Amino acid sequence: MRTAVQTKEVRDAILDATDMLLARYGYKKMTIDDIANEVGIGKGSVYLHFSSKEEIALSHVDRIIERLCDKLSAIAEQNISTEKRIEKMIVTRVTFRFESVQHYTQSLNDLLSSLRENLLSRRKKYHDAEAKIIASVIKSGQKSGDFRSGNALQLANSFLLATNSLLPFNLSTKELGKREDIEKSARNLTRLLLRGIKK
């Protein structure tokens, strides 16, 4: 019998292969056979884990965001000032997402145009998930008196919105610029925003 662990491993292997193949070929050129070969399973088996090619690519993106949210949650727990935590979280959000798709160079556009609609609706979910984590830290900062009062979730949304244009959503990483510059802009902006919520 197939155990849950095995299922998860194969699923992850499929997404790993997807990541590699997306970088090499882009979405349109990547075939299910490519994935199956790369993982070393039959094509039919891929469909035991995912219902369509599109779902595979979307799950791949989902996984990136899940990993990001794990990182954010970890930072939220760290034993540093609320202010530093927020800064670290926003900068991490920007740089991690940058790094996650950095190796796609030309093929990012292909992915985005192919999945446009579906990605747009997921974007909102991603945003909400990230906002919740940020909001929890803002709340704790408000409790401790570091931050002025106000709707924490709304403030978190503002932090995310403000740094959204630094994310490689429609612009490829190449078009966005150097990683260091992106990071600098993110840090800079976050500090300005933090000043806006400090007591």
Place this chain on the structure above:
Amino acid sequence: MRTAVQTKEVRDAILDATDMLLARYGYKKMTIDDIANEVGIGKGSVYLHFSSKEEIALSHVDRIIERLCDKLSAIAEQNISTEKRIEKMIVTRVTFRFESVQHYTQSLNDLLSSLRENLLSRRKKYHDAEAKIIASVIKSGQKSGDFRSGNALQLANSFLLATNSLLPFNLSTKELGKREDIEKSARNLTRLLLRGIKK
């Protein structure tokens, strides 16, 4: 002899026609003959004013930004608090650009993908031009003691960067959401940022 005024008028008429035709057909489907017919001049005459189809479209976008900058400059001169001026400017930037391309619905993507590279380099110029105007108000706010000191141009850049994701650059106006929501987000975010630079 053709006067400078006549030249300017024809040039503007060409860009007016371009605006209309871009909305109706999109960039790829719009032809130079369409433009010439719409303006009521010969096709060759179009090329007395512009060197290529691409340049026409780019000039059309340039004109939008010029008009925006005029609006921003006008607000910069208004007799209201520096804070209110900044808020008005940022909100105007977002809503004016929204309205300028609102009628393109589906055809915005077409324009963006056709002119991608050229638009990307202009984007920087637009950003700089807008930043200069904002920075002048920040500076005057710093002088009057409303705002804390700091590199005004850099602060202006942060204000723009923060609201960039509200601009219809790669997302169509439809994808961005309702105009009122965009405006609300812009205002909200600007106020937060303003708190960050107030003394």
Place this chain on the structure above:
DNA sequence: TATTGACCGAAAGCCATTTTTAGTCAAGTC
């Protein structure tokens, strides 16, 4: 001197044919 539209070559559209590929499922494996 200013304007034009006939003209040119390149690019885009078109369509019929071939190839590839997403997704299925009967057969096979352990």
Place this chain on the structure above:
DNA sequence: GACTTGACTAAAAATGGCTTTCGGTCAATA
């Protein structure tokens, strides 16, 4: 019998050869 597979199919994408369209030019014209 639970799980995996790759041959199979319908649909989509690529190909190629032909036709039309269109961006850009420039000699003719007003």
